[in-house]
Amino acid sequence: MNLSIVPSYVxxxxxxxxxxxxxxxxxxxxxxxxxxxxxxFVAGLFGWTVVATIFGxxxxxxxxxxxxxxxxxxxxxVAIAMWMVMYAFSNNFRGAMNGxxxxxxxxxxxxxxxxxxGALGSIVKAVRGEITSSFPLWVGIPDFLFGVSAIIVxxxxxxxxxxxxxxxxxxxxxxASIILLPTFGLMPYWMNEPGFTFIxxxxxxxxxxxxxxxxxxxNFLLVWKAMxxxxxx
Numbered sequence: 629m630n631l632s633i634v635p636s637y638v639x640x641x642x643x644x645x646x647x648x649x650x651x652x653x654x655x656x657x658x659x660x661x662x663x664x665x666x667x668x669f670v671a672g673l674f675g676w677t678v679v680a681t682i683f684g685x686x687x688x689x690x691x692x693x694x695x696x697x698x699x700x701x702x703x704x705x706v707a708i709a710m711w712m713v714m715y716a717f718s719n720n721f722r723g724a725m726n727g728x729x730x731x732x733x734x735x736x737x738x739x740x741x742x743x744x745x746g747a748l749g750s751i752v753k754a755v756r757g758e759i760t761s762s763f764p765l766w767v768g769i770p771d772f773l774f775g776v777s778a779i780i781v782x783x784x785x786x787x788x789x790x791x792x793x794x795x796x797x798x799x800x801x802x803x804a805s806i807i808l809l810p811t812f813g814l815m816p817y818w819m820n821e822p823g824f825t826f827i828x829x830x831x832x833x834x835x836x837x838x839x840x841x842x843x844x845x846x847n848f849l850l851v852w853k854a855m856x857x858x859x860x861x
Contacts, residue, residue, distance in 0.1 A: 632744055634831040634839070638677060640840045644740055645670055648732045652724075657731035662724035669714050669721065673838065676706050680837040682706075684830025695828070700815060703833060707841035725834075729853035734796060735789065736833040737850040738782040741803060741843060744775030758825030766814075770806040804847040807840060 649670070653663045680703060683689050689703065698791060714721045748763035751772060781799055811818070818824045824831060 633749065634834050637743060637746060637839050638834055640743060641740075641839055642674065642677075643672070644846075645673075645842065646735075648728060648736065652727050652731035655731045658724050658727035659720075660691070661727065662720045662727060663733075665714070665718055665720040666724045666728070667690065669710065670690060672710050672841070675706055676710070677834070677838050680706075680834060684833045689830070689833045690825050690828035695825075701811065701827065701838040702837055704811075704841055707838060708845070711845060725849070725852070726856070729849055729856055732849070732853065733789075734853060735785050736787055737777055737800075737846055737853065738796070740846060741778035742775050742782070743839075744771050744778070747771040747775065757762075759826050761821055761826055762777050763818055763824060763827065765819070767807060767810050770810075772802050774806055774833065777778070790857075793854045793857055797851050800847045800850040801852070804844045 649658075649663060649666050652658045653660075658666070680689075687696060715725065747764070747768040750759060751768045753759045754762070754764040754768070777799070781796075783794075785796075827836060
């Protein structure tokens with residue numbers, strides 16, 4: 629993802645999340661208490677964003693001391709762990725997830741994934757040699773292509789809003805997998821690859837810390853929505 633647009637992407641994904649919460653509440657898909665639980669989660673994500681930003685500005689993410697003690701891309705797990713805790717212990721939050729899935733148009737959840745086209749920035753930097761790690765090529769190219777496919781799938785869905793249930797499940801699952809599998813499946817390799825520390829530099833670190841986790845959670849929200857619908861592929 630292009631370093632210069634990462635902060636803008638953070639604002640965009642937060643704005644999208646707040647809007648779909650507002651939309652679901654407006655359409656009475658969530659109760660007031662369920663809505664508060666989701667806003668509480670978003671507030672937690674915002675708090676983590678502030679912490680990750682401070683760490684980034686101070687160089688803590690890429691400090692040798694932290695990398696030696698936690699030699700893993702731990703930042704990406706924080707947002708997911710927050711969601712898992714909320715889902716496990718809050719009935720209101722689980723109900724809110726159902727409300728969000730039901731109320732949010734599938735086209736919105738598809739088109740928001742077009743933000744992943746921004747991975748092109750890192751790909752270009754890798755080709756130019758500005759990033760020496762091969763990570764932007766192995767992960768960035770599939771991520772970019774998935775972003776392009778979001779525009780195609782979204783346009784198809786506009787023509788047939790009630791269809792493509794099975795296709796959406798497969799497509800959205802693939803969208804999460806093309807990041808999760810090569811990133812964490814090959815993490816021992818990445819952590820020992822010269823140049824991989826670029827991922828810990830600010831503002832790039834905001835991508836695995838908050839942008840990618842939110843987009844993956846939206847992938848799974850679309851999967852859940854499609855599974856709850858009765859339309860056929």
